[in-house]
Amino acid sequence: MRMADLIDANPNLLLMLQHFNIDFRVSDQTVMQLCTGKGISENLFVSIANLYNGFGTKGHEPFTSEDLLQVIEFLKSSHDYYRSDKYPQISSYIRQLQEDHSEKELRLLEKFFNEYFTEVLDHLDYEDNVAFPYFITLLDKEQNVEEGEVYSSKEYSEHHTDIELKLQDLKNLLLKYVTIEGDLDLRRRLFFALYELEYDLYIHSLIEESILIPSGVSIEREQNV
Numbered sequence: 103m104r105m106a107d108l109i110d111a112n113p114n115l116l117l118m119l120q121h122f123n124i125d126f127r128v129s130d131q132t133v134m135q136l137c138t139g140k141g142i143s144e145n146l147f148v149s150i151a152n153l154y155n156g157f158g159t160k161g162h163e164p165f166t167s168e169d170l171l172q173v174i175e176f177l178k179s180s181h182d183y184y185r186s187d188k189y190p191q192i193s194s195y196i197r198q199l200q201e202d203h204s205e206k207e208l209r210l211l212e213k214f215f216n217e218y219f220t221e222v223l224d225h226l227d228y229e230d231n232v233a234f235p236y237f238i239t240l241l242d243k244e245q246n247v248e249e250g251e252v253y254s255s256k257e258y259s260e261h262h263t264d265i266e267l268k269l270q271d272l273k274n275l276l277l278k279y280v281t282i283e284g285d286l287d288l289r290r291r292l293f294f295a296l297y298e299l300e301y302d303l304y305i306h307s308l309i310e311e312s313i314l315i316p317s318g319v320s321i322e323r324e325q326n327v
Contacts, residue, residue: 103132103133104128104130104131104132104133105128105131105132105133105136106128106129106130106131108133108151109126109128112154112155114154114301114302115151115154115155117154117183117298117302118150118151118154118305120179120183121176121177121179121180121183122140122142122147122172122176122179123175123179124136124140133147133148133151142172143165143166143168143169145165145169146165146169146172146173149165149313150173150176150305150309150313153305153308153309153312154305158312164317164320165313165317167241170237170241170313170314170317170318171238171241173309173313173314174234174237174238174314176309177229177234177306177309177310177314178230178234180302180306181226181229181230183302184222184226184299184302184303185223185226188295188298188299188302189219189222191295192215192292192295192296192299193212193215193216195288195291195292195295196208196211196212196215196292197212198288199282199285199288199289199292200212202284202285203282203285205280205281205282207275207279207280207281207282208280208282210275211272211275211276211280214271214272214275215272218268218269218272221265221268222265222303225263225265228261232253233258233261236253236258237255237314237318240255240318240321240322240325241321254318254322255315255318255319255322256319258315258318259311259315262307262310262311262315264304264307265303265307266299266300266301266303266304266306266307269296269299269300269303270300272296273293273296273297273300276289276292276293276296
C-alpha cells in the first residue's frame with residue numbers, strides 16, 4: 103500500500119514516522135519503497151505500524167540485531183517527544199485554565215499531573231540509562247554480555263510498568279469532577295493532548311513488551327547469558 107493512504111486512514115502513523123525520523127512528505131511511495139529508502143526492514147516497520155493500527159505486531163520473528171537497534175532509537179525518539187513536546191504542551195494548557203478559573207480542582211489537577219509526569223520521567227531515565235545500554239551491549243556481536251551479568255531482559259520486564267494507565271485518572275478528573283464552565287476550546291485541546299500522550303505511551307509499552315523484551319530473552323538464551 104502507499105504510505106500516504108495509510109496515513110490518511112490512521113493519522114497516528116505520523117507519530118510513528120516522527121519516531122523513525124522519517125519526513126512526512128512520503129509522495130506516492132509504497133511501504134516497501136519507503137523502507138528501502140530509509141534503510142528500515144519492512145518487517146520491523148509493518149510490525150510497529152500494526153501496533154499503531156491496533157492489530158498486534160504480526161511480524162516475522164526473529165527480528166535482526168539491526169531491527170532491534172532501530173527499535174531502541176525509535177523508543178529514545180519517543181522519549182524526546184514526551185519530554186519536550188507533550189509534557190510542556192499539557193502543562194501549558196493546565197496553567198492557562200488556572201489563569202481564568204480559581205477552582206481548587208485545577209490546582210489538584212496540576213499537582214496530579216506533575217506528580218504523574220515525575221514518575222514518567224523516572225521511567226524514561228531508567229530506560230535510557232539502564233535498560234537500553236544493556237540491550238545495545240547484548241546486540242553488539244563483538245561484545246557479548248559477560249558471564250555473571252546482573253541485569254537481564256527478564257529483570258527489565260519485571261521492572262516495566264504501563265505508565266499510560268494513570269492518565270485515565272487524570273481524564274476522569276476533568277470529565278467528572280472539575281466544575282469549571284466555558285473554555286471549551288482550551289479544554290478540548292487539553293483532552294486531545296492527554297489522549298495523544300496516552301495512546302503513544304501505550305504503543306511504546308507494546309513495542310517493548312512484544313518486540314524488544316522477547317527478542318532480548320531469545321538472544322540471552324542463545325548466548326547462555
